[in-house]
Amino acid sequence: MIRLFVRPMPLVLLLVFATFIPVMMAAVRVVQVPTGWVPEDSLRLMVAPLSLWLHAFAGLLFGVLGPLQFVRALRARFGALHRLAGRAFVMAGLVMALSGLMLLLQVESIATRLLDVARALFSTGLIVALVLGVRAAMARDRAAHRAWMIRAYAMGMGGATIGLVFFPIYLLRGAPITGLSSDFVFVAWWLVTIALGEWVISGCPPFEGRARLKGDQQ
Numbered sequence: 001m002i003r004l005f006v007r008p009m010p011l012v013l014l015l016v017f018a019t020f021i022p023v024m025m026a027a028v029r030v031v032q033v034p035t036g037w038v039p040e041d042s043l044r045l046m047v048a049p050l051s052l053w054l055h056a057f058a059g060l061l062f063g064v065l066g067p068l069q070f071v072r073a074l075r076a077r078f079g080a081l082h083r084l085a086g087r088a089f090v091m092a093g094l095v096m097a098l099s100g101l102m103l104l105l106q107v108e109s110i111a112t113r114l115l116d117v118a119r120a121l122f123s124t125g126l127i128v129a130l131v132l133g134v135r136a137a138m139a140r141d142r143a144a145h146r147a148w149m150i151r152a153y154a155m156g157m158g159g160a161t162i163g164l165v166f167f168p169i170y171l172l173r174g175a176p177i178t179g180l181s182s183d184f185v186f187v188a189w190w191l192v193t194i195a196l197g198e199w200v201i202s203g204c205p206p207f208e209g210r211a212r213l214k215g216d217q218q
């Protein structure tokens with residue numbers, strides 16, 4: 001069971017499952033923003049339609065390309081495709097982070113200061129991780145490149161996958177959490193996602209021996 005969980009292919013499937021809803025939501029917004037069919041809940045974001053559209057489009061690319069970039073077989077067999085998709089992933093991550101920062105500046109926030117500050121910090125962290133990941137790739141330092149790209153992916157997806165936590169909480173309580181407790185859970189989940197990324201980078205101890213993960217992922 002543990003072996004199944006840590007082997008790269010199930011890990012990629014797990015990522016696809018975990019990110020399916022935010023990726024679909026981003027895809028839907030990509031169509032809705034230019035056509036003006038944005039649902040009432042999100043209408044307030046339409047004060048910055050360009051930032052919102054760029055954010056959704058870049059989030060869609062980032063969410064789709066991220067898991068694919070981690071598939072070892074694709075990297076080994078289609079190196080040129082990995083490099084091309086990698087460039088698109090980096091561009092998408094940069095645009096997503098910058099447009100996320102623009103949304104923070106342009107749209108009146110309905111979150112607490114805690115979440116707004118976290119969003120600003122993680123966007124900046126995402127930009128730094130992508131730049132360091134590209135620098136490591138150019139220096140042919142594969143271990144550092146892999147580590148920074150996993151960090152970037154975890155930082156980018158941490159906020160988008162919050163539904164995985166909010167939905168069970170809603171089912172348990174019969175009502176959504178709101179205000180500071182909601183934003184506290186949001187930021188805590190983001191940190192857990194980043195910690196999970198660090199765990200993958202370090203080879204998923206204590207299971208790495210059994211799953212021969214190091215060999216599988218390089």
Ligand code: HEM
Nearest residue numbers: 022023025026029042059063100103104119122123156160
């Ligand atoms: C560093 C990572 C990210 C940051 C800092 C960020 C930031 C933001 C901010 C500030 C908003 C406006 C929220 C509001 O005021 O209600 C937003 C909305 C949105 N984000 Fe992100 N985001 C990130 C990652 C992502 C990812 C990975 C995706 C998609 C896979 C995504 C898709 C969206 C979508 C679709 C909306 C619009 C939501 C709606 O219409 O209600 N974001 N994001």
